[in-house]
Amino acid sequence: MLAEITEVYDASAALCYSADSLNRCGAKRKDVEWVTTLKASSDARFLIQANDSFICNQEQVNEPFIHSNEMLKRLNIADALTIFLGIDEGDGDRPYFGVRYAADPETLDKALEKLGPYAAYGLRGIAMKSAASKRVLGMMAQAASVGRWHVTHQMCSKCGEPTEVVEAGYRRDCPSCSGQHFPRTxxxxxxxxxxxxxxxxxxxxxxxxxxxxxxxxxxxxxxxxxxxxxxxxxxxxxxxxxxxxxxxxxxxxxxxxxxxxxxxxxxxxxxxxxxxxxxxxxxxxxxxxxxxxxxxxxxxxxxxxxxxxxxxxxxxxxxxx
Missing domain, CATH: 3.90.79.10 (Nucleoside Triphosphate Pyrophosphohydrolase)
Structure with missing residues (x-):
């Protein structure tokens, strides 16, 4: 439904990074059990970032930047920062997540090659080469923006203490002063x-x-x-x-x-x-x-x-x- 509304009414939909038609389920993503169940399901799909670069399966013809749970296991990053992106209502309510982990830039390509036909690419280059569909570029923009915010806002701006990720990646709470922090745009x-x-x-x-x-x-x-x-x-x-x-x-x-x-x-x-x-x-x-x-x-x-x-x-x- 969201994709249909956007297509009809939003002149921005044709722009790069703008065709994100996922239902972000703002109210339901507070339910930790619900999000955890979605992430563990075989239907779940992941956009994976190593630092600021997205991992690509170079042998995958269609949507090479989308991965299953198996890729998280192969990379050994099941506990990495995970952001719930939303539900694709046009694809059987398939859940999508963004995953971001830190990697040594100098050895990243070699590490990926050991796993198979994988490489990491920056988002701007992906868009310039039309290497991903507009739908996926929209999800990438969402994942990249929220993921980067987590990297730069790990400490509480009120008291300086470490914060914790809550609400499926859309808030950080400070256990020390009870401060709540939200992704900025x-x-x-x-x-x-x-x-x-x-x-x-x-x-x-x-x-x-x-x-x-x-x-x-x-x-x-x-x-x-x-x-x-x-x-x-x-x-x-x-x-x-x-x-x-x-x-x-x-x-x-x-x-x-x-x-x-x-x-x-x-x-x-x-x-x-x-x-x-x-x-x-x-x-x-x-x-x-x-x-x-x-x-x-x-x-x-x-x-x-x-x-x-x-x-x-x-x-x-x-x-x-």
Whole structure:
């Protein structure tokens, strides 16, 4: 049912990492016995992370990143951090779990080779190569985000004592001060800014060579999404933005962000670039932006790959407007 609703109503469903149609069973995952029974069942399936990389069965044609209970035994990680991802109602209520364990990076590949045709791959590379289906990429984003949170939040932020995993991975409790801690998601706005038939794109310093993308930035405390759009664009490019409209959103599990996509209409066009934040910002014509999107620009410039919401926003407002 959830998958059907998402497909019909959610424009974000086509985006990479966004097609997670599992029923997360938020109320039932508090039942330890119920979760334990699901994990032990022969129907259970697992997405396994060694550090930040997912383990792949290179001989498995369909869904090579999904494993049975047997793989946990072979890796000897039955007691590793386990996160209940949810129930796939479209596959006979099959339960899915994320498992994460620490491994020596220098010996990981050799250790996996001893088990058979296995290797470990980073999530970004998996998406770039379309090595997993959109459905599985959505589950991977969920597993990676929650798993990384556990790695970085093992101590209580109130008293500094060690915390314990509860609620099937969606909470950590502190036995010392009774503090409760929940997985965090950091909201970031990402925006396509237009002025007539011109598009504002920029180059942060970390971006790959010759790529121009949409501007983006984190939402600050006490700030609306719309005001975050206006503030970030003015800070990075010196452009004042008026009307701002929501377009779509995308989980971005690097480590645990939610990218909230907008279209903004520029009120000014004179650039005043913050070179501490940005290497460059430029206005591009619609024709030039389309060529960059398709990899046909004479300038040799490109837009981001289609795994990102930036690509989606640029494509939507160049091809559909």
């Amino acid at each position: 950091d909201p970031a706005v990402i925006m396509i800014i237009t002025h007539g038939d011109k598009f504002l794109l920029g180059r942060p310093y970390h971006l790959m060579e010759n790529v121009y993308t949409t501007l983006a930035g984190f939402v600050e405390p006490g700030e609306t999404f719309e005001d975050a759009v206006r503030r970030e664009v003015f800070e990075e490019a010196g452009i004042k933005v008026g009307k701002v409209e929501y377009v779509a959103s995308q989980p971005w599990p690097f480590p645990s962000n939610i990218m909230i996509g907008f279209h903004g209409e520029a009120l000014t066009t004179d650039l005043n670039i913050d070179y501490e934040e940005m290497e460059d910002c430029q206005w591009f014509s619609k024709e030039e932006t389309l060529k960059m999107l398709r990899g046909e620009a004479e300038s040799g410039l490109f837009c981001p790959p289609d795994i990102s919401i930036a690509h989606y926003l640029i494509k939507k407002y160049t091809e559909e407007q």
